[in-house]
Amino acid sequence: xxxxxxxxxxxxxxxxxxxPAGVFAVRCTATGRVWVxxxxxxxxxxxxxxxxxxxxxxxxxxxxxxxxxxxxxxxxYEILETLKEDTLALAIKDLLQEKASHWMARLGAQRx
Numbered sequence: 001x002x003x004x005x006x007x008x009x010x011x012x013x014x015x016x017x018x019x020p021a022g023v024f025a026v027r028c029t030a031t032g033r034v035w036v037x038x039x040x041x042x043x044x045x046x047x048x049x050x051x052x053x054x055x056x057x058x059x060x061x062x063x064x065x066x067x068x069x070x071x072x073x074x075x076x077y078e079i080l081e082t083l084k085e086d087t088l089a090l091a092i093k094d095l096l097q098e099k100a101s102h103w104m105a106r107l108g109a110q111r112x
Contacts, residue, residue: 019043021092022082023099026112028066030074035063036104037112038096046077049112060112 019041026035026049039045052058053067053075067075080103083095104111 018085020079020082021087021096023080023096023103024112025078025080025103025107025109026063027076027078028070028074029076030070031066033062033066034107034109035060035112036080036100036107036109038100040092040096042079042082049077060110062110063112 020043021038021040022042023036023038024042024045026037027033037045037049049058050072053064054072056064056068058064058067081099083092083099087095100111103109
C-alpha cells in the first residue's frame with residue numbers, strides 16, 4: 001500500500017475529474033426501438049435510468065413498458081456523443097438539447 005500522501009493525491013485527482021456530458025441512446029434489442037437522452041453526467045444517467053426501469057418508475061412509459069415486457073437483458077446503453085471538456089457551463093444545457101434533437105431525428109428515436 002502506498003503512503004498516506006500518495007493516497008490523498010489519488011483521491012484529490014479523482015475528485016477533480018469532471019464527469020462526461022453528452023448524448024446517449026437506450027436500445028431495445030428485441031424490438032429495435034431507440035430512445036435518446038442527454039445528461040451533464042453520462043455515467044450517472046445510465047445508473048439513474050436503470051434504477052428507475054428496474055423499479056418500474058421510469059417516466060417515459062413506452063420505454064418502461066418495453067423494459068417490463070422484454071427485461072433488462074434486452075437493453076443497451078450507448079454513448080452517442082460527448083461534449084468537449086472546455087464547453088462553457090452556461091452553454092451545456094442548450095447544447096445537450098440541440099444534440100439530443102439531432103440524434104433523435106437521425107435515429108428515428110423517441111426522447112428518453
